[in-house]
Amino acid sequence: MDIKLYRKRFIPNETVLLRDDIILSCDNEKIITKWNVLKPRKDFTHGYSCYYINDGYKISSYLKDDESLLCYYCDIIKTEYKSREGAYIFTDLLADVKVYPDKTVKVVDLDELAEAYEKGLITKNELSMALRQLDALLKIIYSSGIKQLVPET
Numbered sequence: 011m012d013i014k015l016y017r018k019r020f021i022p023n024e025t026v027l028l029r030d031d032i033i034l035s036c037d038n039e040k041i042i043t044k045w046n047v048l049k050p051r052k053d054f055t056h057g058y059s060c061y062y063i064n065d066g067y068k069i070s071s072y073l074k075d076d077e078s079l080l081c082y083y084c085d086i087i088k089t090e091y092k093s094r095e096g097a098y099i100f101t102d103l104l105a106d107v108k109v110y111p112d113k114t115v116k117v118v119d120l121d122e123l124a125e126a127y128e129k130g131l132i133t134k135n136e137l138s139m140a141l142r143q144l145d146a147l148l149k150i151i152y153s154s155g156i157k158q159l160v161p162e163t
Contacts, residue, residue, distance in 0.1 A: 014097040015043070020104065020131045021122055031059075035161075039063055041098065042161050054080040060161045061100060063089050066143035068100065069159045082109040082156050086143045088136065103132070103140035107147060109156040117148070 013036060015028040031043040041061040047054065054072040061068045068087050072080040084107040090099040104123040108116045123140055126132045150159065
């Protein structure tokens with residue numbers, strides 16, 4: 011059975027089949043993909059992602075046309091697996107971390123996380139999950155750096 015990957019978002023409310031993503035490896039702990047942007051962009055064109063299924067985050071390398079790194083983009087996610095369909099649904103829990111080549115770290119979109127909770131788009135448990143997973147990810151980044159989370163491609 012082929013594995014299907016879906017990205018689910020709250021803002022905007024959508025679930026998208028990542029039909030063009032190429033799965034490079036898949037096991038019970040992580041899935042590594044190669045992809046091109048869904049909509050044309052000027053700042054980057056393609057990249058690689060590693061979904062840490064049990065840890066609740068996805069680490070992506072955003073690459074420019076010349077293969078240089080724009081940044082690592084870390085999404086806080088909730089993973090659901092539907093065995094009958096062979097489908098993973100990765101729900102974006104809104105909090106994100108950007109790590110730049112100069113090692114600058116920026117936490118972004120916490121306002122969206124608060125807005126989603128206030129509007130009832132996410133539950134109290136999802137809010138708590140997002141914050142705990144964000145904290146765990148930041149502890150790794152601050153203590154060991156992002157490189158240990160980025161798979162060899």
